[in-house]
Amino acid sequence: MKGKCNVEVVVVGAGLAGLTAAVVAALDGASVVLCDVRALGGRARSHTREGFILNQGPHALYRTGAGAGVLSRLGVDFSGSPPHRAAFGYTEAGSLAVLPTSAGSLLRSSVLGVFDKVRFARLLARVQRLEPASFAKMSAAEWVASLGLSSRGARVISALTRVATYAGDLDLVSGDAAVAQLQLALRGVLYLDGGWQSLVEGLRATATSSRVRVLECEQATELHARADGTFEVRTSARTLQAASVVVAGGSPAAARALLPRPPAWELGAPATAACLDLGLCRLPTTMVAFGLDQPLYLSTHSPKACLAPPGGAVVHVMRYGARISTDDRAQLWELARRCGIGDRDVVVQRFLHEMTVCHALPRPGSGLRGRPSIDATGTDGVFIAGDWVGSVGLLADASIASGEAAGRAASQRAKRQRALGSAMVGP
Numbered sequence: 338m339k340g341k342c343n344v345e346v347v348v349v350g351a352g353l354a355g356l357t358a359a360v361v362a363a364l365d366g367a368s369v370v371l372c373d374v375r376a377l378g379g380r381a382r383s384h385t386r387e388g389f390i391l392n393q394g395p396h397a398l399y400r401t402g403a404g405a406g407v408l409s410r411l412g413v414d415f416s417g418s419p420p421h422r423a424a425f426g427y428t429e430a431g432s433l434a435v436l437p438t439s440a441g442s443l444l445r446s447s448v449l450g451v452f453d454k455v456r457f458a459r460l461l462a463r464v465q466r467l468e469p470a471s472f473a474k475m476s477a478a479e480w481v482a483s484l485g486l487s488s489r490g491a492r493v494i495s496a497l498t499r500v501a502t503y504a505g506d507l508d509l510v511s512g513d514a515a516v517a518q519l520q521l522a523l524r525g526v527l528y529l530d531g532g533w534q535s536l537v538e539g540l541r542a543t544a545t546s547s548r549v550r551v552l553e554c555e556q557a558t559e560l561h562a563r564a565d566g567t568f569e570v571r572t573s574a575r576t577l578q579a580a581s582v583v584v585a586g587g588s589p590a591a592a593r594a595l596l597p598r599p600p601a602w603e604l605g606a607p608a609t610a611a612c613l614d615l616g617l618c619r620l621p622t623t624m625v626a627f628g629l630d631q632p633l634y635l636s637t638h639s640p641k642a643c644l645a646p647p648g649g650a651v652v653h654v655m656r657y658g659a660r661i662s663t664d665d666r667a668q669l670w671e672l673a674r675r676c677g678i679g680d681r682d683v684v685v686q687r688f689l690h691e692m693t694v695c696h697a698l699p700r701p702g703s704g705l706r707g708r709p710s711i712d713a714t715g716t717d718g719v720f721i722a723g724d725w726v727g728s729v730g731l732l733a734d735a736s737i738a739s740g741e742a743a744g745r746a747a748s749q750r751a752k753r754q755r756a757l758g759s760a761m762v763g764p
């Protein structure tokens with residue numbers, strides 16, 4: 338155990354939320370220590386195998402989402418490309434048909450009849466003008482039902498909504514989140530060159546240049562409030578004394594384990610996924626497929642993004658809502674084969690049987706505004722950040738937006754403590 342260390346802000350957890358919080362607090366002038374029980378990046382880490390860069394399941398950055406805005410403000414550069422435009426609907430019977438995802442593909446699609454095509458075209462024309470907040474009371478499933486489509490049309494919209502929200506069960510996510518995500522998805526997403534590791538490395542570089550002290554492989558085990566308004570954070574290697582703490586451990590459970598007082602959060606259901614990540618020596622015959630009868634998805638991320646050696650391809654296959662792993666694995670392989678992927682094409686493969694994509698979806702009834710705020714910890718000076726925190730965005734957008742807000746609040750609180758005369762010095 339190393340000695341005591343005084344610092345203004347301690348950030349626990351170095352996924353996108355914690356990295357953002359640490360960088361924002363440091364750029365605001367605070368001395369910052371950031372610790373993670375593992376390597377930096379959390380669920381945004383990518384792994385390189387035989388020249389293929391695999392994200393942990395399919396990851397796309399919303400071009401106009403809150404996350405991209407914060408990263409740009411922080412000077413974190415990223416590059417990438419939009420997905421393949423031609424998407425196919427995959428039915429239980431195993432057929433693949435052109436899916437309407439734009440005005441052009443709507444005309445070509447045989448998935449919808451004329452009645453649905455007209456309604457679908459009207460929806461595409463007005464979806465950007467919808468006010469998401471007005472759908473917070475209903476579930477995404479109720480919103481889809483309110484569109485008055487045939488059951489086939491409703492299945493198509495449900496498949497698109499699933500891809501935009503990652504919610505396997507649309508009864509469990511609020512309508513405002515669904516509409517906001519569809520608006521973002523229609524404005525475009527990017528598959529990132531170098532994978533999401535490029536965001537992690539960009540944030541790491543900014544953290545280093547702004548003098549954040551990074552402690553990798555160091556778990557925060559205890560957090561105590563002290564009588565003078567400061568906090569003691571014990572890690573597996575040292576004790577830190579801080580004016581403010583941001584807990585960005587990924588899950589509500591990780592936050593609960595550290596918070597000095599038990600929080601009273603009303604949380605939605607988590608969104609989980611089973612993922613099959615593939616590095617192939619050639620492109621599949623079908624690049625993008627959305628399950629219509631089953632919550633399935635396949636997308637070819639490279640060569641759109643630089644993720645594979647020349648001639649190769651990275652393909653992500655996913656089931657929204659993880660179940661028994663053997664069943665899910667078989668179902669994902671079935672879709673992969675249907676899209677033209679044979680055993681001999683596979684150079685590397687990885688099956689992630691149950692990933693948590695989002696720890697608590699916005700609930701129908703309270704919607705995005707019903708999620709816990711960054712200061713809903715019951716302790717002044719302790720803040721939370723993650724994909725289940727704050728009223729802004731879903732998925733990584735929520736993590737990064739809440740990370741930014743928590744980092745700023747933590748550094749402001751540290752400044753107030755400094756003004757009150759607490760003896761804080763840099764690490």
Ligand SMILES: Cc1cc2nc3c(=O)[nH]c(=O)nc-3n(C[C@H](O)[C@H](O)[C@H](O)COP(=O)(O)OP(=O)(O)OC[C@H]3O[C@@H](n4cnc5c(N)ncnc54)[C@H](O)[C@@H]3O)c2cc1C
Pocket residue numbers: 349350351352353354355372373374375376377378379380381393394395396397398399555556557558585586587588591610612692693694695722723724731732733734736
């Ligand atoms: C399959 C899949 C697909 C996804 N696709 C998309 C997508 O297309 N678009 C999108 O926007 N988002 C997507 N996401 C979501 C996105 O990856 C996450 O929202 C984001 O990475 C979460 O960041 P975070 O910092 O909140 O949490 P995490 O990444 O979970 O980071 C939390 C960190 O805290 C650390 N930690 C926990 N407890 C402690 C402790 N006590 N002490 C020290 N460290 C601790 C953990 O080791 C971890 O590194 C996807 C996620 C998955 C799983």
